[in-house]
Amino acid sequence: MAELLKIHPDNPQESKIQKVVEVLRNGGVIIYPTDTVYGIGCDFTNAKAVEKVCKIKGIDPKKMHLSFICYDLSDISLYAHRVSNHVFKVMKKALPGAFTFILDSSNKVPKVGGVKKKQVGIRVPDHKIPRMIVQELGNPIVTTSVYGKDGKTMTDPSLMKEEYEHQVDLIIDAGMGDIQASTVIRCIEDNIILLRQGLGDIEKFADVLSKEEAESLLVEEE
Structure with a gap:
């Protein structure tokens, strides 16, 4: 039976972060907050734990769209292949923030269900708890949204x-x-x-977009 562990969002207790990390190092799966919705995740280097996340979500591991949380932009260079200077400038403006960037994966991204993922989703949320977890763990953590049986996003832990x-x-x-x-x-x-407009505001990095990119991304909702 899972423990419900209260952690202060603005001043996370280090002892509690270490407790979470111990669970992850033992192959555990956790539910954790981000700057958007709560996520289900695990140490992304632990294949069995990743497969457990897939099972919980009802996803075939071979077809999983792998997204994970990094501590900062320095981690992104490890797991993404050939990030251009232009894209890096955009990411530097946007992160930490409520964005997922889909990038070509590097050879350091582990296989999921025996399949090498050509592209990965990378997040650096503007929330202390997941970033502290990743920093203490030393590896990114898988991120996938928590939904209820009704298919709606869950907000109450x-x-x-x-x-x-x-x-x-x-x-x-x-x-x-x-x-x-x-x-x-x-x-x-x-x-x-732009694949999905969510909580992240594109205006945050609009000044480093080209005119064509701005016209295609900054579309007012009808």
Whole structure:
């Protein structure tokens, strides 16, 4: 049965962060807060734990769209292949923040279900808890949104415990989560394409976009 562990979102207790990291190092799966929705994740280098996350989500590991949380931009150079100067400038403006950047993966990204992922989603959330976890763990953690049986985003950690307490090993309670997921942007070579408008505001990095990119990304909603 999963433990519900309260951690202060602005001043996370180091002893509690270490407790979470111990669970991850032992191959555990956790539910944790981000700057958008709560996520389900594990140490992304632990193949069995990643497969467990896939099972919880009802996803075939071979078809999983792998996304994970890094501590900062220095980690991105390890797991992404050939990030151009232009894309790096965009990411530097946007992160930490509510964005997922889809990038070509490097050879340091582990296989999932025996399959090498050609592209990966990389996040550096503007939230102390997941970044502290990653920093202490020394590896990125897989991130995939927490949904209820009704298919809607879950925001209340106490309700997450009721639904997931027999599937995950630990649930962090850092207060209510958001209902809106991250903004997803694909960056292949120098091409920057909006795949999903979420909580991240593109205006945050609009000044480093080309005129053509700005026209294609900064589209007012009808």
